[in-house]
Amino acid sequence: MPCPLPGGCSSICWTTGRGGNEGQKATGRQAESAQQLKTKFNRIFQMVEILKKKLKYKLTNLYCSTILFAGRQEWRFGDHCARAGRYTENRMERRDPPGNAIGRSIGPFMTRWSLRYAIAFVLVAATACASRGDLTSATLSAGGESVIGAGYRFVATRYIRPVPIRDIALSGLEGMSKVDPKARAIPTGDGIAIRYDEATVADLKQPPDDDIRGWAGVTVRAFEAAGERSVKIRDARPEEIYRAVFRAALRSLDRYSRYATPAEARQNRALREGYGGIGVTIRAENGITRIVSVMPGTPGDKAGLKDDDIIAAIAGVSIKGMSLNNVVRRLRGRRGTEIRLTVQRANRKHPLTVSVRRAFIVPQTVTARRMGEAVYLRIARFGDDTARKAADRVARLRTTIGTREMSGAILDLRDNPGGLLEQAIRISDLFLDDGEIMQSRGRHPGSQRRYSARYGDILRGKPIVVLINGRTASSSEIVAAALQDNGRAVVVGSNSFGKGTVQSVASLPNGGEIVLTWSRFHAPSGYALQGLGIRPNICTGSERRDARAGHRAIARLSAGETASAETFHAWRRHSEPETGNVQALRAACPARPLRGTPDVEMEIARRLLAEPHLYRMALTASAPEPAQASDGRERAEDNSSDATNQR
Structure with a gap:
């Protein structure tokens, strides 16, 4: 029997009704007494408790869903049970969006019908989930x-x-x-x-x-x-x-909706959630696998692996000419298992043999460091824990530098392809006290959302410079647009990629996934990012990259030759994606990778933070119009969307 649940057996979640009947009416003959039903139901609870402990709480989602489905009117699918409610020893508690807790004791409120319905649900779900793997x-x-x-x-x-x-x-x-x-x-x-x-x-x-x-x-x-x-x-x-x-x-x-095979789906989940590995980033060049970077504190770092090391063999088997996917598959594995690498290092004549024990690896998405009196924060993509890590590291650096002495922050989103929408919303909220973050518009009712910031700017109003390039896409564009449209940051670089759609992910009975475009997002000022992207305040996309490039850009800013307010007004008139003169607007500041030395964008950012009058001049052109101001303070939480790829 295949799993009948559209979101998959492992992603059952619940939501509370907004009125109407509290109980769930059921039909069917009355075959057992209420006492018998209660006894069976208690046995099911005991079985679930035992299984939950053995499987380290992997059945929590199913458990929560079963209990609440018995006593509530409505349910839904998704992967956010942890945010929707929490289980305590004697009662299930759920929270409405404003944060008001409403408790409900299990026993007294259950009717014979809800007990029967819950038991039926458990048996059907358990049978379906047990047989789901057969379809693979x-x-x-x-x-x-x-x-x-x-x-x-x-x-x-x-x-x-x-x-x-x-x-x-x-x-x-x-x-x-x-x-x-x-x-x-x-x-x-x-x-x-x-x-x-x-x-x-x-x-x-x-x-x-x-x-x-x-x-x-x-x-x-x-x-x-x-x-x-x-x-x-x-x-x-x-x-x-x-x-x-x-x-x-x-x-x-469309170009963003796609199918992932079971193997590809597992890899996508590993990028979002973590995997068993050694903590290195690798690149394949002409049949040679080279380590690009080693994550601090990971097994690879502890074993002594270094950037630019060449992996010649894994477990004694040469990997020369092997595809990158095959190498990654060999490096990853069950946590706690050991892997033996043969490594060639530039300053050594003979290869090294390194033994590494795999551990749970969460891809590193946040890099932060002190840069003079400023905070430098780079976000490579938006993963499960990006916002929390960013907040923690910025707060530490702010304390180290001192709030009064801190000149501001540089937020580097170059080459960031996007990731989880929820994390992009939270990153934007870190740097805002109020105002709208973004709007999501689609056909499905769940896709029509507005996200607003709540009070608590982590930088307490200090200047922000956001760096973008032609590879800045999706969720990273949400952040750049939110900070720019709210007058909170100066954006430096080239036009961004222009991916303004949100993808939803569905698990299929064979273990594969469908990533489907289900909404478009709009900047706080209302324009659609799809096809258009972000217009930087200071454009370096058409700049010749040499030692004087940053100086020339600052000179143009001082002379008032940067993007005008009219430029941003024209940009913000595009409420529908890819309409009219989009290409002409983008041509004024072409999307570029902006790689190599010198780092023109970084040089400009440091000058802006060091000279407040230059920062104010650059900020003025993109300042939001009064009619666009928002007084919203409530933060809307994302429910099931994955931008990009976002999967």
Whole structure:
């Protein structure tokens, strides 16, 4: 039995109703007494408690969902049970967004119906979750409809604009030629002709346009029919079929919606949540694997690995010419296991043999250091713990420097591809006392959100310079726009990438994931970032990068030759993505990688913080209009969105 839950068995969450009936009415015959039901329910609780302890609380989400589902009116899917509520020994407590706690004792409030409903839910969920893994190795005929149907349903209900199921499925069937170029599925009136080498091998009837189950079945039967003639399709693993179908279907939507195979999904989760590894960043160059950086305090650091070391072999096996993904797969593994590396170092004649014991690694996303009287904060991407680490390190540096003596902060978002939307909101909130952070607009009701800052600027009003480039995208653009539009920071660099969409992630029964665009985000002043990006106050994108580049940029600023208020007004008029003269606006400050030496942006940032009058001049042009001011103090929490890739 496949898992029937759209968000996956491991991501069940709950939310409270906003009125209406407190209890959940159920239908069915009354087969057992209330006392018997209560006894069984207590046994289930005891079993869950034992399992929870053995599995180190991995069943907490299911446990919380079961209890609350019994006594509340409404539920939802997501991965934020920890924020939604907490379990105490005798009662479940939930918090409404304003922070008012409402407690509910389990026993007295349960009716016979809610007990029965809870037990049924536990049994169904447990059975479904136990059998979910079967679909990872099930044949296409056994599991295909469940996997493909789950994907079609997610697109139909969550995509940013309405898409008929028929269009999704027909686009997916175009992936048949990726498995075997001789095979095609061609719509013919109210049917679909399956052809192989120009000969028709089957004619299938099209189901109704909105029949998800019907179109999932047609998709499976189309591949089965083609497989009767095509050896490539007949011998293809089910995962190859799923990949071909979903990638063809999602490619027809937009450039950011995509399918991740189970292996890719595991890697994506590792980047967000952590993994068993040794704590090094590597790069493949001409068949050679080189260590780019070693994270402090990790097993690699303790074992003596250094930047620019070349990994020649892993466990005695040469990795010369091996793909980067294969090397990463060999370096990662179960925590506590040991791995032996053969390393070549520039200043040593003979290779070194280094033994490293893997540990749980959370990718390093935050770097902070003192730079004179300023704080330098670099965020490489937005991961699970980025905001907390950033707040901690900035607070420490502020204390070290002294609030009075501190000149300000440099926030480096260059080459930051984005990450978790929630973390971008929290980073923005660190540096704001009030005002809007961003707006999210989509078709699904859950995607229509406004996020506002709450009081508590960690820098207490000190100047901020944000560095961006053409690779600054998605969540990092949210931060740059929020600080610029609220008059809180001067932005230096080139135009950013212009990825202004939010992606939602769904786990499929086969272990794969669909990353789907479900909303667009807008800056506080209202303009859409999609296709447009962020316009810096001081543009270095068209600047010749030499020793005098920073000096020339400051000279233009002093002469009033930087971006004008009219430039920002024109930019902010674009409330819809990619409309009108977007290319002309971006051409004035082209998006560039801005790499190498000298670091022009850093030189400009330091000058701005050292000379307050220059900072004020640069800030004036992008200052928000009075009508755009916000008096919001409540912070809205993100629920289930993952920007970019954000997955």
